[in-house]
Amino acid sequence: MNLKRVLSIAQKEVYHIVRDPFTLAMALGLPLILVTIFGLAIEFNMKEIGISVYDGDKSVASRSLLRAFSSSDYFHLNHTDRLPEAISILDHEQSKAALLIEPGFEKNLGSEKTAQAQILIDGADNSTVGVILGYLSGVQNQFGRNVGQTLSGSTAPFRTRYLFNPELNSRWFTVPGLIVIVVAILSILLTALTIAREWENGSMELLLSTPVRPIEIVIGKLLPYSLLGVGSVVFVYGLARVAFGVPFVGSHWFYGLSVLLFISAYLAQGLLISVVTRNQQLSMQLALISGLLPSVLLSGFVFPIENMPRFFHYLTSIFPAKWFMIISRSLFLKGSEPHELIKPFVALVVLNVVLMGVATKLFKKDVEP
Amino acid sequence: MIGLEIRNLWKKMGPNQALSGVGFRVSPGHLCGLIGPEGAGKTTLLRVLAGLLKPNEGEVSYLLNGEIRSFESIRADIAYMPERQSLYPDLSVAEHMDFFKELYQVDESTYLTRRKELLHITRLTEFEDRPAGKLSGGMYKKLGLMCALLRSPKLLLLDEPTNGVDPISRREFWDLLYRLVHQGITVLVSTAYMDEAERCGQVQLLQDGKLLAEGEPREILLAESVDSFDAFYLKKGAEV
Numbered sequence: 001m002n003l004k005r006v007l008s009i010a011q012k013e014v015y016h017i018v019r020d021p022f023t024l025a026m027a028l029g030l031p032l033i034l035v036t037i038f039g040l041a042i043e044f045n046m047k048e049i050g051i052s053v054y055d056g057d058k059s060v061a062s063r064s065l066l067r068a069f070s071s072s073d074y075f076h077l078n079h080t081d082r083l084p085e086a087i088s089i090l091d092h093e094q095s096k097a098a099l100l101i102e103p104g105f106e107k108n109l110g111s112e113k114t115a116q117a118q119i120l121i122d123g124a125d126n127s128t129v130g131v132i133l134g135y136l137s138g139v140q141n142q143f144g145r146n147v148g149q150t151l152s153g154s155t156a157p158f159r160t161r162y163l164f165n166p167e168l169n170s171r172w173f174t175v176p177g178l179i180v181i182v183v184a185i186l187s188i189l190l191t192a193l194t195i196a197r198e199w200e201n202g203s204m205e206l207l208l209s210t211p212v213r214p215i216e217i218v219i220g221k222l223l224p225y226s227l228l229g230v231g232s233v234v235f236v237y238g239l240a241r242v243a244f245g246v247p248f249v250g251s252h253w254f255y256g257l258s259v260l261l262f263i264s265a266y267l268a269q270g271l272l273i274s275v276v277t278r279n280q281q282l283s284m285q286l287a288l289i290s291g292l293l294p295s296v297l298l299s300g301f302v303f304p305i306e307n308m309p310r311f312f313h314y315l316t317s318i319f320p321a322k323w324f325m326i327i328s329r330s331l332f333l334k335g336s337e338p339h340e341l342i343k344p345f346v347a348l349v350v351l352n353v354v355l356m357g358v359a360t361k362l363f364k365k366d367v368e369p
Numbered sequence: 370m371i372g373l374e375i376r377n378l379w380k381k382m383g384p385n386q387a388l389s390g391v392g393f394r395v396s397p398g399h400l401c402g403l404i405g406p407e408g409a410g411k412t413t414l415l416r417v418l419a420g421l422l423k424p425n426e427g428e429v430s431y432l433l434n435g436e437i438r439s440f441e442s443i444r445a446d447i448a449y450m451p452e453r454q455s456l457y458p459d460l461s462v463a464e465h466m467d468f469f470k471e472l473y474q475v476d477e478s479t480y481l482t483r484r485k486e487l488l489h490i491t492r493l494t495e496f497e498d499r500p501a502g503k504l505s506g507g508m509y510k511k512l513g514l515m516c517a518l519l520r521s522p523k524l525l526l527l528d529e530p531t532n533g534v535d536p537i538s539r540r541e542f543w544d545l546l547y548r549l550v551h552q553g554i555t556v557l558v559s560t561a562y563m564d565e566a567e568r569c570g571q572v573q574l575l576q577d578g579k580l581l582a583e584g585e586p587r588e589i590l591l592a593e594s595v596d597s598f599d600a601f602y603l604k605k606g607a608e609v
Contacts, residue, residue: 008471012460019459202455206516209419209449210472367421369383 001219005212009220013194017224023190031182031232035239038174038181048076049132050095054086055079059106065117068143069099074135090120096128097121164333172247175240176332177301179233180262180321181292187229187263188291191270192283194221199278205367214363222267229263240332250331254338258327261348265320266291268355275362295321323347370397371433371446371524371555373418378427380413380578387413389578392427395557395571397434400550402569402586403559404598410578411559412452415528418557419449433523445473448522450513452529452559458502462493462512465501466519473520480519487515490545507538514545525549527558531565543568563598574601581605 017023051069055062069075078095080086090098100118108116121132165172198204198221207217240246248255273286297303298312299321305313316322323344330336338345373395380388387410395401403411416422418429420440430437433446456465466487470480488494491511496504501512510530517525527546531539543565550556550570558569566572567586574581574589582589586598595601 002474004471004474008468012457012464012468015460015464016457201457202451202453203457205416205421205451205453206449206455206513207472208421209447209451210469211445211474212472366423367416368423 001213001216005216006220006223009212009217010223013221013224016194017228023193026190027186027228027232030185031235034178034182034185035175035236038178039171039239039244047073049074049097049128049135050078051075052078052080052086052089052095052098053101054081054083054098055101056083056103057101057105061106061109062101062117064146065101065105065143066099068139068146071142072135072139075139087120090122093122095122096125097132171244172333173329174301175236175244175246176328177299177325178240179236179259179328180295180299180301180325182232182236183229183259183263183266184291184295184321186232187225187266188270188273189284189287190228191222191225191267192273192277192287192291193280194225195271195274196278196280196283199274200280208365208367214365215360218271218360218363222271225270226260226263226267229267230259233259233263246332248332249335251338254341255327255331258324258331258341258345258348261345261352262320262324265348265352265355268352268359269320272355272359272362275359275364294319298322299325301325317347318351320348320351323351370553371431371443372397372435373524373555373557374430374432375414375418376427376429378414378417378424378429380410380417380422380424382413387578388417388424390427391575391578391580393573393580393583395555397432397555398550398553400546400556400558400568400570402566402572403557403575404561404563404566404569404572405559405575406561406602408577409575411561411575412528413578414575415449415526415557415559419447419526420444421449431524443523445520446523447526448517448520448524449526450517450528450530452532454509456501456509456513456516459500461498461500462488462504463497465512465516469516469519475519475521479521483519483521487518490548491515505538507534507542510534510538510542511545514542518549523554525554525556525558527556529559529561531560531562539565563602566598574598576602576605 017027053066053069055066066077070077077099078089080089083100086098086100089095098120100120102116102118105117119136121129123129195204195218198207208214237248241248269291270287273290274283277283277286294316295301298305298316298319300316301321305316305322308316326344327341327348330341375394376392378388378391379386391410391414403414405411413422417424429440431440431443431447432438433443460468466484470484475483488497491508491514493508493511493515496508501509504512514527514530517527531542534542539562546556546558560566566574569586571584572586572589573583582593582601590596590598590601593601593604595604
């Protein structure tokens, strides 16, 4: 392998990147747009959830319950005087839930009977149900503590503390995962396009007739894109830390190493696609289907893999995204030690070897169809 | 100087039999023309000679000063210019030359003199900064030729270098080829323009992957009693 030839191919590739508005826009604009959308617009945390309230008891205990609701930032109470009114507000989707306190709530609370208040949640909006349920337990605990001081007996037995992300801030969860998506787009898509373009352009025929060796073409072409990938990771990392205040408690060098492995696995995948298709349009489609879709849907970025059917536990293992997602989140929030992440790390190494091997094997040194 | 001995080449490209038993010799230091209509097998043949395709049958011997050499050992002495556009539309003339200089590993001082000389004879000096995508057809072909010539090849394989080029640029291009042959480079050039056949010292006439005739252009015309190669192909077509 000749380093000067590799570098001259890399330099040529840089010219292409810099002069092609599409590539440049992808490389610079995409990470920014994605971080903005996922970091700012998509908010899995909900604040001020509208909740219509009917307090039929109007007692110290019921007011204490309402205070537990309103003292958290999560709920916005909408008081009504009649029970049907509270329900009709829910029906008309002006609130996400209704809290109904029957008369005799306080009395039951003091006695041996179980005190009950009813919560009706709009089940049509599936995504908010889980969030509301999550917050409810917090409110319940708060109420337990409130009434515990005034009324003896029935206090809540659990005190929950969330580790690693105490406020369950969804950005802390999303933004480290975003690195996976950004790398998926930059690495797979752009590499898949670059070698396919060389075939479409006819320049591959000329390149192959020169003394340049295929490995030099591959490394030379991948070099600028791996730098782009690293650059985008640094960019998203910086935004995560500075703009979103996401903590990073793990080992930086281990993270850096994993990033490099992850990027190279995706570069190899992009390379494999373009080597097989030799066609930009097909490459693009394959890159989206085999690269971007699994990275978003099957990596645990949005949908937890643990909740998927068993088949998907195995299927997702062939995607580098799943493994890097584990490493990224663990290092950002949990500060796991490298030895705890040995499994995803080894998986990334194995995927790298396989993808690189197959791509190099299929890279042709001639123009045979 | 490099000579070629091509024996009984067969090559199937997909469903088409592109070459059916083609064999001939190319004498060192000659300008040899591969003549034939579209689909005659010219491109396939040149790709085989450039090592880009493997023949199904038959072989090619590369003779360097009369001695048989392996393709790998003289690969660096062979330059190939594909028929279809193969340069980078966004790179300028100068950038192309810099790029290919590195690929061919031409040393800096040789490169500078060669580059100046090539730009001068192709008259592209003033277009140095123009991207290949914005060059005219003739200039584009000349740039391709310059890139191929940067490494001072001993064997030059040109696939329809004058296709789509205006008559004046074509004449210039041929003058350029004569200069190269004069320097001792063996040139194998394919063309579908029958009038260009007469410019070659030696021609191989191909049709449907078969060699119809070979030799000096004048002698072929005389032997077949036709007055042009157009007439030759019309006559052959009528015979089939």
